[in-house]
Amino acid sequence: MLKLKSLFVVFIVILFVNCSQNEPVGYDDGKPLVSAIEIGNSEIPYVKITTATTILNEPKVAGEMEIYINKKRILDTKIGIEYRGSTSYRISDKKSFGIETRDASGNGINVSVLGLPAEEDWILTGDVFQAPNTIFDRTLMYHYIGYELFRAMGNYASRSKFVEVELNGTYIGVYVLMEKLKKDSNRINIESLSSTDTDAGKITGGYILKIDKTSGSDVLGTHPLSYYDSNWDDDCRYTEYNSFRSNYDINRNQITFAPYGAPYNSNKYLETYFVYDYPKPENINAAQKAYIKNYIDAFETALLTDNFSTNTRTYTNYIDRKSFIDFFIINEVAGNIDGYRLSTFMHKARGGKLKMGPIWDLNIGYGADGRVPVNDWIINYNTYVTNDAWMVPFWWKRLMEDPQFKSELKTRWIELRANVLSTPKVIELTSNTANYLTVNSAIVRNYTKWTGISFDYNSSVNQLKTYLTNRLAWMDSKILAF
Structure with a gap:
């Protein structure tokens, strides 16, 4: 009996350690959202980031990230956060961020964010906006559409989720939360290569x-x-x-x-x-x-x-x-x-x-x-x-x-055009993504924040659809003639 009790205690300790390594405090506790902007019944995840100091470009400063779905908190974690990007960092008013999920001691910790495979390195990418009206991607979908298509083709691409972000009490718009590209079994799946790996059997990768x-x-x-x-x-x-x-x-x-x-x-x-x-x-x-x-x-x-x-x-x-x-x-x-x-x-x-x-x-x-x-x-x-x-x-x-x-x-090309790159499927992906953003009124909130004017989003989406339709047809004309 004593032996069983000892095994039970060991099991509980192991369970506690594993949970503490993979789930931050406050995970999935259902705390109601208090937000800087009214989001109505939006189903788009809402990310609240708070920092005690000004965000730098390097190093990451300490902060906290909460994520809410349907106004209920599903994640609360310590983070390190910094600005990221080179040209986009300089010219864009809507900055992008690099995020590291951390434990209470400030060490990196693998966390599953919005159902994505657990890791510690994440990116919040904002579309490049330069006042008064320079916008690289008016649809907000360029990254997402490309990554989804590449993954549908059977390749790894950064898994991505649309979110709305509030930073230190200020709403800053629609972002794409995505996996940072790095060596990881769920990302770029290659072998570890240490500084001592120089023999012929190991130096070939990864x-x-x-x-x-x-x-x-x-x-x-x-x-x-x-x-x-x-x-x-x-x-x-x-x-x-x-x-x-x-x-x-x-x-x-x-x-x-x-x-x-x-x-x-x-x-x-x-x-x-x-x-x-x-x-x-x-x-x-x-x-x-x-x-x-x-x-x-x-x-x-x-x-x-x-x-x-x-x-x-x-x-x-x-x-x-x-x-x-x-x-x-x-x-x-x-x-x-x-x-x-x-x-x-x-x-x-x-x-x-x-x-x-x-x-x-x-x-x-x-x-x-x-x-x-x-x-x-x-x-x-x-x-x-x-x-x-x-x-x-x-x-x-x-x-x-x-x-x-x-x-x-x-x-x-013929294989892909028969399924994942068929024009109807590509246009369906584009339409469904745009509908997700518009039905939840995220487009209105984003462009009110960054332009302060009414924005003809449907026209931008239709231009994207026209481009994709014509581009696929043009590639047909070239590749099928090989």
Whole structure:
């Protein structure tokens, strides 16, 4: 009997420890909402964030986050919060935030937020708004639609939820709460790579690389984001610490000038840099840097030297071609003007091939930007824009010269158009998402906050539907002719 009691006590202790590690105080207690704005019968989750000090760009400051559904509290957790973004941080009045869920001691703690897999790192993304009327995404749906489609295609994309946010007693509008892209079994599922993993069996993975700017604490790790308020040079400050450069320029020529030049130097537009995202710059060691750089170089060399008039391919020894095809499709459907050249993630599992994705950052897309015509491929960005500091790498136009790549792309396109990318399904997703935001009056509240005027949201949604309908039809005309 005593033994049973002892086992019971051990069980209770274990249960208590596990709960304390995964559920913050106040979880799902039903406390009624007292909000800064009347939300009526809205079913959209309402997020209240309070901080004792001013939010910084780096480091995160302590705060509390409560989430309510139908005006009843379903989550109450300690957090760390900071501003995030580079260009969007500087130009947008509606800031985005990075959030870490924490325990009472201020340590990161995995929490399931709005039913999403438990993790500690989250993002609240606001559409870019610059007074008086510059709005990148008037529908508020660009990220969400792209991520939902990419996931429906069978890939991982950041799981996202629309929320309304109140910060320190002030309503700040509609946001998208989303998973931060990172190594995690429920996110980018690759192996851990420690600084001691240098033997042949482990050094092959996992890695996450980005083609991206270097501003932001997540990249450089040496300055707070406030440092970048007016210092645009640090968007383009590549170093051996944070990145490595392709051996080939955007025109497929081997580069002969030295890497890591001054920001925005006259040769920068020719270069492609790969930024270390995992392991982080402060953790990746020299052997690991050499391995992943040599791997990318071997892929690029094979891609350039393979003879596409034969059936032999060696570049496929290095990449998962299907992931490249799906990445191409979603960027082109979304008209992602930053696609391929910024916010571009790729990853490599241990013993595996390089995969593109997940998709990320679609706020300048869907035909709204104008730098590339809606009846051309986004991969042709370099045809319309010259000397941008971030150009499209040669990979994509070279891949489109490969009959095997185009054949596989065609097969995949036909498959997707028969289901998840059929025009009716894409338009249905768009309509249902817009209806969710309008029926719950979130659109009115958001635009009253940020513009103070009546906003023709339906017109913006109809423009998005027209773009998607026409874009899918145009891609049909091109891909089915392969």
